[in-house]
Amino acid sequence: MTEILGPGINDYLLAHCTPADAVLRELAAETAAALPPEYVGMQIAPDEGALLTMLVRLTGASNAVEVGTFTGFSSICIARGLRPGGRLLCCDVSPEWTKVAREYWVKAGVDDRIELKLAPAVETLRALPADPVIDFGFIDADKISYPAYYEELVTRLRPGGLLALDNVLRGGRVLHPTEPADRVMAELNDRIAHDERVDAVMLPVRDGVTLARRRD
Numbered sequence: 240m241t242e243i244l245g246p247g248i249n250d251y252l253l254a255h256c257t258p259a260d261a262v263l264r265e266l267a268a269e270t271a272a273a274l275p276p277e278y279v280g281m282q283i284a285p286d287e288g289a290l291l292t293m294l295v296r297l298t299g300a301s302n303a304v305e306v307g308t309f310t311g312f313s314s315i316c317i318a319r320g321l322r323p324g325g326r327l328l329c330c331d332v333s334p335e336w337t338k339v340a341r342e343y344w345v346k347a348g349v350d351d352r353i354e355l356k357l358a359p360a361v362e363t364l365r366a367l368p369a370d371p372v373i374d375f376g377f378i379d380a381d382k383i384s385y386p387a388y389y390e391e392l393v394t395r396l397r398p399g400g401l402l403a404l405d406n407v408l409r410g411g412r413v414l415h416p417t418e419p420a421d422r423v424m425a426e427l428n429d430r431i432a433h434d435e436r437v438d439a440v441m442l443p444v445r446d447g448v449t450l451a452r453r454r455d
Contacts, residue, residue, distance in 0.1 A: 253284075256286045256289045258285065259288065262346050265343075266312055266315070266339070267285075270282050270309075270312075274310075281379075282309055282312050283312055283313050283316075283405065286444070287444055287445050288312055288315075289316070290444060290448070291313060291316040291317050291320070291377065291403065292317070292319050293320070294320070294375065294401060294403060294450070295316075295317050295319075298375050298400070299322060299374070300320065300375035300400075301322040301326070301374060302325065302326060302372055302373055302374045302375075303317055303327045303328070303374060304364070304367075304375075304376045304377075304392060305327060305328070305329045305376070305379075306330045306360045306377070306378045306379065306380045306392075307377075307378065307381075308329040308330070309336050309337075310337075310340050310343070311339060311341075313379060314327060314349075314353060315343060315344065318349035318353055319347070319349060326352055326353075327354070328354050329353055330364065331356075331357060331380075332357060332358065332359060334357055340355070360380060360384070360388060361384060364388065364391035367395060368395075369394070369395065371394070371395055371396055371397045372395065373392065373396050375401050375402075376392040376400075376401070376403070377404075378402070379406065381420075382420035382421075385404065385423060385424060385427050393434070393436060393451065396453035397453065398454065398455040399452065399453060401450060401451070401452050401453075402451045402452075404451070405446065405447075405448055406424070406446045406447060407424060407427075407447040407449045408447030409424050409425075428441070435454075437451040437452055439452075
């Protein structure tokens with residue numbers, strides 16, 4: 240978990256938001272135990288998961304899309320916030336990681352509202368109908384492709400629909416980007432801030448979360 244604030248404040252923050260339940264705690268522990276440290280950081284933190292659930296509920300979402308599923312923490316949080324009968328489309332390329340996700344979707348009781356597509360996410364998104372019917376989208380995948388993911392999703396957001404993008408600060412490296420992924424993110428951040436199709440706000444949650452709401 241990226242810590243923007245000091246350890247003490249980080250612990251205080253986690254103690255003052257809705258805590259992860261037993262299923263999410265078990266999933267986090269299994270992910271940490273099974274994967275190398277450099278991959279464990281790909282899993283969102285509990286407070287960000289609580290934020291996702293709240294955002295989905297606030298938007299009244301019934302049609303959601305996630306780009307980058309990993310072992311399933313964020314997808315569970317999104318699925319739990321959907322309206323009755325809602326559906327979540329998960330896009331990923333790893334059968335290994337999403338096998339864990341599938342197991343925990345069952346444990347969390349949300350497997351009946353999730354569809355997983357194992358394919359390059361851009362292909363999956365471009366195959367969707369062009370109609371603006373998506374209520375909520377979450378992007379947390381390979382950073383080089385973020386601009387393509389953003390464009391495919393924002394054009395399909397309904398008026399008032401919400402798109403959340405993770406890791407928009409890149410550990411602060413967007414201030415002076417040198418690596419390709421950091422440059423791509425910095426350019427996309429500027430693009431979203433000036434995109435007349437959306438109202439956007441960047442939050443200092445973990446490694447940065449941008450919320451882009453499609454204008455009415």
